[in-house]
Amino acid sequence: MSNTTEQRHILLVDDDPQFTVVMSRAFQRRGYSVSIAHNSSEALNCIAQQNFQRAVVDLKMDKESGLQLIPQLKAAQADMDIVMLTGYSSIATAVEAVKLGALNYLCKPANIEEILKAFGDSETQPAIPDQPHSVDRLEWEHIQKVLQENNNNVSATARALGMHRRTLQRKLQKKPVKR
Amino acid sequence: MSNTTEQRHILLVDDDPQFTVVMSRAFQRRGYSVSIAHNSSEALNCIAQQNFQRAVVDLKMDKESGLQLIPQLKAAQADMDIVMLTGYSSIATAVEAVKLGALNYLCKPANIEEILKAFGDSETQPAIPDQPHSVDRLEWEHIQKVLQENNNNVSATARALGMHRRTLQRKLQKKPVKR
DNA sequence: CCCCTATGCGACAATCCGCCACAGGTATAA
DNA sequence: TTATACCTGTGGCGGATTGTCGCATAGGGG
Numbered sequence: 001m002s003n004t005t006e007q008r009h010i011l012l013v014d015d016d017p018q019f020t021v022v023m024s025r026a027f028q029r030r031g032y033s034v035s036i037a038h039n040s041s042e043a044l045n046c047i048a049q050q051n052f053q054r055a056v057v058d059l060k061m062d063k064e065s066g067l068q069l070i071p072q073l074k075a076a077q078a079d080m081d082i083v084m085l086t087g088y089s090s091i092a093t094a095v096e097a098v099k100l101g102a103l104n105y106l107c108k109p110a111n112i113e114e115i116l117k118a119f120g121d122s123e124t125q126p127a128i129p130d131q132p133h134s135v136d137r138l139e140w141e142h143i144q145k146v147l148q149e150n151n152n153n154v155s156a157t158a159r160a161l162g163m164h165r166r167t168l169q170r171k172l173q174k175k176p177v178k179r
Numbered sequence: 180m181s182n183t184t185e186q187r188h189i190l191l192v193d194d195d196p197q198f199t200v201v202m203s204r205a206f207q208r209r210g211y212s213v214s215i216a217h218n219s220s221e222a223l224n225c226i227a228q229q230n231f232q233r234a235v236v237d238l239k240m241d242k243e244s245g246l247q248l249i250p251q252l253k254a255a256q257a258d259m260d261i262v263m264l265t266g267y268s269s270i271a272t273a274v275e276a277v278k279l280g281a282l283n284y285l286c287k288p289a290n291i292e293e294i295l296k297a298f299g300d301s302e303t304q305p306a307i308p309d310q311p312h313s314v315d316r317l318e319w320e321h322i323q324k325v326l327q328e329n330n331n332n333v334s335a336t337a338r339a340l341g342m343h344r345r346t347l348q349r350k351l352q353k354k355p356v357k358r
Numbered sequence: 359c360c361c362c363t364a365t366g367c368g369a370c371a372a373t374c375c376g377c378c379a380c381a382g383g384t385a386t387a388a
Numbered sequence: 389t390t391a392t393a394c395c396t397g398t399g400g401c402g403g404a405t406t407g408t409c410g411c412a413t414a415g416g417g418g
Contacts (some may be wrong), residue, residue: 059331
């Protein structure tokens with residue numbers, strides 16, 4: 001199914017530089033050669049220069065939608081496996097992405113394990129039953145991200161998350177979080 | 180693409196009798212001939228007797244999943260348009276439904292207008308939500324994803340998530356929260 | 359000064375969670 | 389077929405968590 005010895009190219013399309021850097025390292029550690037694009041035109045530039053077996057593309061990049069990129073990537077290389085990854089997910093966009101040819105659709109936060117699994121190589125490490133995030137851990141990361149987007153405004157974050165401010169406070173002061 | 184003058188057959192698959200009756204009337208009022216099935220075997224029975232251009236199938240029917248029904252319907256009639264409709268919607272199942280051949284995927288409650296629109300191939304790209312998910316919604320999506328990876332095995336999912344099976348069950352019975 | 363908002367925290371009730379138990383159901387191997 | 393192991397739905401109960409209200413404090417305009 002998967003040939004781990006051959007060099008594989010993957011294209012990361014996300015407007016968040018930090019995210020792409022972190023992901024890039026993670027993929028490289030697993031034997032991928034990675035190219036990074038921060039918007040659609042950069043992505044198209046990349047695929048004009050070489051072929052990619054896989055692409056991870058963000059749904060929401062500044063003003064443009066990653067959805068439009070899918071058919072363009074597919075047009076250049078019909079057998080490319082594309083996984084959509086986004087922090088602003090919805091059922092409607094997920095359906096659209098798959099109809100447009102995406103292989104899968106994930107919500108951030110997601111780690112490499114989950115992304116690789118989304119591509120289909122779940123059989124990488126049968127010995128290690130690599131666990132998905134625990135619900136608590138996921139919650140923690142999500143809260144932190146939204147907190148940051150709201151400039152550490154606890155009240156605004158609580159509103160955005162649909163949770164009571166008091167509850168958020170308690171979660172924030174109590175959690176080092178395991179796993 | 181659609182011919183409104185010709186008599187059209189539509190198949191409703193949902194284990195809720197009340198829902199099917201209401202929907203049935205609404206479709207008939209719009210010139211459809213409707214057949215009702217309350218489970219998979221009834222549905223297969225229906226398509227063995229006549230052809231349907233369209234089908235609306237519920238995701239969660241008692242014990243069985245409507246997902247499995249999709250390829251079966253497609254096998255009998257490859258050009259059938261299938262819309263998945265469910266009160267227990269998640270991105271994971273939406274992606275799976277589309278990959279299995281569903282035309283679209285809607286969340287209950289949905290009225291006829293929305294369903295008919297889902298059948299029409301209006302290529303309008305869905306809007307990207309500008310708010311992050313609520314914590315509860317994120318949890319729901321994550322649970323659904325892991326559940327699917329574990330072939331709907333609740334015990335295994337609970338183990339993978341590090342949560343008690345009883346707790347998982349209680350969460351699963353509840354409808355997903357919005358946002 | 360007033361008004362609005364953010365923050366921290368106490369208190370209490372409602373809800374939820376972890377855990378045990380038990381009764382079927384199902385699948386696989388002997 | 390029986391035996392065995394696992395999965396599932398459900399009830400109950402004590403303890404933990406959450407939702408909600410209130411109050412005091414602090415900063416920023418106007």
